[in-house]
Amino acid sequence: MQRTTMDLWVGLFVMAGIAALMVLSLKVGNLNVYNPSQSYILTGNFENIGGLKVRAPVKSAGVVVGRVTDIQFSTQTYDAIVTMSMDSRFIFPKDTFASILTSGLLGEQYIGLAAGGDEDMLKDGDKIMKTNSAMVLEELIGRFLFDKAAED
Amino acid sequence: MFRHALSAIQNIGHRVIEGIWRLGHASRFFILVLLKSGTSLRRFGLVIRELYFTGVLSLIIIVVSGLFVGMVLGLQGYETLQKYGSESAVGTLVALSLVRELGPVVAALLFASRAGSAITAEIGLMKATEQLAAMGMMAVDPVARVVAPRFWSGVISMPFLAAIFSVMGVYGGYLVTVVFIGVDEGTYWSQMQSAVDFRFDILNGFIKSCFFGVAVTAIAVFEGYDAPPTAEGVSGATTRTVVTSSLVILGLDFILTAFMFRGVS
Numbered sequence: 001m002q003r004t005t006m007d008l009w010v011g012l013f014v015m016a017g018i019a020a021l022m023v024l025s026l027k028v029g030n031l032n033v034y035n036p037s038q039s040y041i042l043t044g045n046f047e048n049i050g051g052l053k054v055r056a057p058v059k060s061a062g063v064v065v066g067r068v069t070d071i072q073f074s075t076q077t078y079d080a081i082v083t084m085s086m087d088s089r090f091i092f093p094k095d096t097f098a099s100i101l102t103s104g105l106l107g108e109q110y111i112g113l114a115a116g117g118d119e120d121m122l123k124d125g126d127k128i129m130k131t132n133s134a135m136v137l138e139e140l141i142g143r144f145l146f147d148k149a150a151e152d
Numbered sequence: 153m154f155r156h157a158l159s160a161i162q163n164i165g166h167r168v169i170e171g172i173w174r175l176g177h178a179s180r181f182f183i184l185v186l187l188k189s190g191t192s193l194r195r196f197g198l199v200i201r202e203l204y205f206t207g208v209l210s211l212i213i214i215v216v217s218g219l220f221v222g223m224v225l226g227l228q229g230y231e232t233l234q235k236y237g238s239e240s241a242v243g244t245l246v247a248l249s250l251v252r253e254l255g256p257v258v259a260a261l262l263f264a265s266r267a268g269s270a271i272t273a274e275i276g277l278m279k280a281t282e283q284l285a286a287m288g289m290m291a292v293d294p295v296a297r298v299v300a301p302r303f304w305s306g307v308i309s310m311p312f313l314a315a316i317f318s319v320m321g322v323y324g325g326y327l328v329t330v331v332f333i334g335v336d337e338g339t340y341w342s343q344m345q346s347a348v349d350f351r352f353d354i355l356n357g358f359i360k361s362c363f364f365g366v367a368v369t370a371i372a373v374f375e376g377y378d379a380p381p382t383a384e385g386v387s388g389a390t391t392r393t394v395v396t397s398s399l400v401i402l403g404l405d406f407i408l409t410a411f412m413f414r415g416v417s
Binding site for chain 2: 003006007009010012013014016017018020021023024025027028029055057064
């Protein structure tokens with residue numbers, strides 16, 4: 001085979017490979033929405049995180065604005081410290097409310113942020129003061145039974 | 153009776169020593185190939201010629217199998233997921249299984265049987281017909297001139313082939329679930345995009361395919377170079393390339409997965 005034809009085919013092959021990698025990162029992986037290189041860190045203490053896992057999304061109004069990067073247990077306050085990496089395009093007021101929610105009936109758990117009305121904004125390394133724990137099914141049932149018993 | 157037992161133990165010992173000796177021989181050969189790779193970087197035309205044979209000619213089988221694997225994944229995933237009313241997650245299922253596991257592994261298995269066996273047969277036959285010895289006579293190093301370009305062409309083409317396989321699979325799944333069955337197109341892509349992470353899934357899959365490329369081509373060139381210079385020897389070496397590299401791919405995949413996705417749900 002001619003040398004130039006072979007070069008052409010190899011060039012096409014390499015271009016197809018790079019195009020496939022681009023499609024994987026942009027179309028399948030959606031690299032452009034959430035770029036971890038431009039991010040800031042927030043933490044929050046939760047009484048109970050339920051089934052929250054590392055890499056769970058942080059959403060506000062349903063839009064992914066960050067991800068959970070670390071979950072630790074604190075022996076000082078005996079609750080969970082959740083570290084979140086937030087997209088730096090989105091900033092939130094100081095009195096933002098963070099709660100652990102579930103997507104769908106049996107879906108994965110995520111952190112939902114509801115913005116407050118404070119003038120000051122949360123900065124890198126800040127701690128979200130207002131948090132709401134995950135719903136635990138047994139506690140819900142227990143509370144329900146307790147209320148029923150109180151009614152009677 | 154006692155003598156039989158003894159000879160059986162001896163046999164085991166002999167095989168173990170033989171295996172370790174061969175492993176050491178292969179590692180030394182691998183290092184030799186790396187040391188003599190300078191020529192193939194200086195004369196990159198040699199690598200491009202081999203890229204045509206290992207990469208371009210493997211494209212058909214990679215594209216077709218990727219498409220069909222994705223279609224089957226979409227079909228079976230849909231069948232199971234719709235029982236639980238979560239057929240919207242079919243895009244996630246197809247993309248994650250392809251990008252993390254099936255893309256690199258199946259592409260590497262196909263690559264081993266399509267390109268690896270060809271490399272072994274070619275080098276083995278060159279050795280059997282004493283072309284390698286003739287090169288040595290002319291002061292051309294056969295490792296630098298014949299082996300290293302083939303090794304690098306395999307290492308370069310494997311990640312590309314795996315990426316093409318994954319993309320074809322994702323579009324195969326799209327074809328079956330969205331076009332034929334009628335899952336919502338927006339759900340298919342958006343569920344996939346929210347679940348697939350660039351660093352954890354795509355980059356790790358890419359790293360996996362790089363490892364597989366090195367393993368498959370290193371085995372292929374070693375088996376070819378080490379083949380007994382007979383017709384029987386070359387055919388045996390070709391078979392060993394496919395069997396050994398398939399086993400190494402699967403074992404390596406398990407180890408890499410254990411390291412990469414530990415603690416990640």
